[in-house]
Amino acid sequence: MDTKKLQNKYLPLTEAAYYVLISLNEPRHGYGIMQHVEKLTNGRIKIGAGTMYGNLSRMEKEGLITPVAEEDRKKIYELSEKGKIVLKLELERLKELLEHGKNEMRS
Template identity: 65%
Template sequence: MAREQLKTLTEPMYYILLVLLEEQHGYGIMQKIAELTKGRVVIGAGTLYALLSRFEKEGIIEQVREEERKKIYKLTYKGKILLYEEEERLKKLLEDGMCYRKGLKNE
């Protein structure tokens, strides 16, 4: 599926896709991510637009319209699958870590 193109997502990739569950323009994406992560993750414009271009070429996001020279993007069905798969991968990673730590405490 979508996982074939991107084996794992970087933190900026994940947050961009997460924010694009709702329609958003580039600057809005940067603001939402900074707000969501309380400033822990800050994505520069160069990184953002390079990733938006890549995601659009791969069919993960699409431009839905343009308002006042701002391109508005949203996640495609393929993008939603990729986001879900990444969240499942991260959950398993955390579960493995918790199980391992629990085992160490019981020794």
């Protein structure tokens, strides 16, 4: 899939989707991601269990994340190659947004 298609289809990510993806740079299960995101954002973002399940199911179907193991009825996921590319594109987009904002506000 080329860059343009991925950008049109997935970007911008919702805040929940963004944090789910960056959390899966290492293998985690749903509740592990919820805790990680809450800690990372100092409690600003608390992803509900339903929102988490919905995001994980959708991203698995879209091939952005892959289940790597199942332990005690918990599914453990990790970023797929496609997920890594989408995340890289999103980071570039956010970087551009930030730079533009900083530059404009300076003058």
